[in-house]
Amino acid sequence: MTPVRVGVFGLLGSGNLGNDGSLEAVLGYLRARHPEAAVDALCGGPETVTARFGIPATRLHWYRGEYRTASRAGAIAGKGLGKLVDVFRTASWVRRHDVVIVPGMGVLEATLPLRPWGFPYSLLLLCASGRLLRTRVALVGVGAAPIGNRPTRALVRWSARLATYRSYRDTQSRDAMREMGVDTARDEVHPDLAFALPTPPVNGPDKLSVPPGHVCVGVMAFHGGDDDRARAEEIHRRYLDGTTRFVRALVADGRRVRLLTGDRCDAPVVAAILDAVDSPLVTAAEVASLADLMTEMAAADSVVATRYHNLICALKVGTPTLALSYAAKSDALMDRMGLATYCHPAREVDADRLLDQFRALEKHSAELRQTLAERNVTAARHLEHHFTALTTALFPTADHAHTSRKAP
Structure with missing residues (x-):
C-alpha cells in the first residue's frame, strides 16, 4: 500500500x-x-x-x-x-x-x-x-x-x-x-x-544551574494585541516596569529568580530585567523547547508567566502558577486547570498587587499541586x-x- x-x-x-x-x-x-x-x-x-x-x-x-x-x-x-x-x-x-x-x-x-x-x-x-x-x-x-x-x-x-x-x-x-x-x-x-x-522527570539527569526553591518568571516581548498598535510602546513599557519591580521585590525577600522565555524575540526583555535588578539571585535560563521549560519549572517552587505555552508547561508539571494574562485564552486555561483566582492583567502590571497574589499562591501551594495533578489526568x-x-x-x-x- x-x-x-x-x-x-x-x-x-x-x-x-x-x-x-x-x-x-x-x-x-x-x-x-x-x-x-x-x-x-x-x-x-x-x-x-x-x-x-x-x-x-x-x-x-x-x-x-x-x-x-x-x-x-x-x-x-x-x-x-x-x-x-x-x-x-x-x-x-x-x-x-x-x-x-x-x-x-x-x-x-x-x-x-x-x-x-x-x-x-x-x-x-x-x-x-x-x-x-x-x-x-x-x-x-x-x-x-x-x-x-x-x-x-x-x-x-x-x-x-x-x-x-x-x-x-x-x-x-x-x-x-x-x-x-x-x-x-x-x-x-x-x-x-x-x-x-511527555512530562520530564522532576529529578531527571539534567542538572539546573540554580538551587531548588527558586521562582520561575516567564517574560514576553509584550506590546499588546493587534488593536493596540497605537499604544504598543506604552503597553510594553508598563509591562516591563511592573515585571521588573516584581522581580526586584522577590530579590528583596531573598528569593532566587529564574527568568524564562518562549520565543527568541523575548531576549531583550530578559536583558533589560537583568540589567535593572543586577543581583546574583536573578539568572536566565537558555531554553530550546517546551521540554526545557518544563524541566526548569518542575524544579521551581512556583511560576509567574506571561506566554500561553509557558503557562501550559508550568501547569503540566504541577507547579503552582500565576498568569500575567494578556488574552482570554490565558484566563480560560487557568480556569480549566483550577487556578482562575491567580490571574493578573499583563497590560496593567501592578507589582504590589501581583506580589500579594503571589504570596497567596504560595500559601496554598500544597492544595494547588493536588488540583493540578487531578486536572492533568483529565x-x-x-x-x-x-x-x-x-x-x-x-x-x-x-x-x-x-x-x-x-x-x-
Whole structure:
C-alpha cells in the first residue's frame, strides 16, 4: 500500500517554542497511531524543523523577507510578487498530500500584532487549495479570538470555513468562530496539544544551574494585541516596569529568580530585567523547547508567566502558577486547570498587587499541586479522545483497519 502523505503547516521552526511544541505533539500522535505516514512540512523555519524533528520541510514563503518591514521599492515589489508566487507554491505542495494538519497555535486569532497579508493570507491559500484539490485540511486544537480588523477577520473566517476539520483548545475559541459566522456544530474542544507531550522527570539527569526553591518568571516581548498598535510602546513599557519591580521585590525577600522565555524575540526583555535588578539571585535560563521549560519549572517552587505555552508547561508539571494574562485564552486555561483566582492583567502590571497574589499562591501551594495533578489526568484523557476523533475524520481507512484488527 502507498503510505498516506501527511503535511504539517504553520509558523514552525521560527523561534516560538509553543508552536514547535504543538508540532511535536502532532508528530508524536502520527508516529504512534499512523507510523506508516510519510510526513513533511511547509513552514517558517524549514532548516530548524528538519534538524529537530527529522522530517523534510519547505519554506512557507517564496519571498525570504516576508516578515521584515518593506520600505524600499524593491522590497515592496518582492513582497507583492511573493504573494502571487505563493498561490502556486502552496497549491503545488497541498496537491502532493492526502492530509494537511495545522497543529495547534493561535492561527485564528489576533491577540498579538498581525497583518492580514501575512499568515492569515497564507492560511487562506492552504485551506482554499485543500478544498479545490480535495486534500483534507485539519485545523487541530487551534486558538481563536474575536478580530477587529476587517480584512484579517474575513481571511480567518474563510480559512475556517474551507477547512475539512476543526477543533479548538478552549470554548472561547469555538465561540469566537461561531460569532464570526462559522458553523461550529461539529467542532470539538479539547485541551491544548502541548498537554500530550511527555512530562520530564522532576529529578531527571539534567542538572539546573540554580538551587531548588527558586521562582520561575516567564517574560514576553509584550506590546499588546493587534488593536493596540497605537499604544504598543506604552503597553510594553508598563509591562516591563511592573515585571521588573516584581522581580526586584522577590530579590528583596531573598528569593532566587529564574527568568524564562518562549520565543527568541523575548531576549531583550530578559536583558533589560537583568540589567535593572543586577543581583546574583536573578539568572536566565537558555531554553530550546517546551521540554526545557518544563524541566526548569518542575524544579521551581512556583511560576509567574506571561506566554500561553509557558503557562501550559508550568501547569503540566504541577507547579503552582500565576498568569500575567494578556488574552482570554490565558484566563480560560487557568480556569480549566483550577487556578482562575491567580490571574493578573499583563497590560496593567501592578507589582504590589501581583506580589500579594503571589504570596497567596504560595500559601496554598500544597492544595494547588493536588488540583493540578487531578486536572492533568483529565486533560490527558480528553486528548486521547481528541486523537481518536482525528483519526476517524482524517484517516478513515486506517481507522477501519485498526478496528478490524481489534475485532475477535
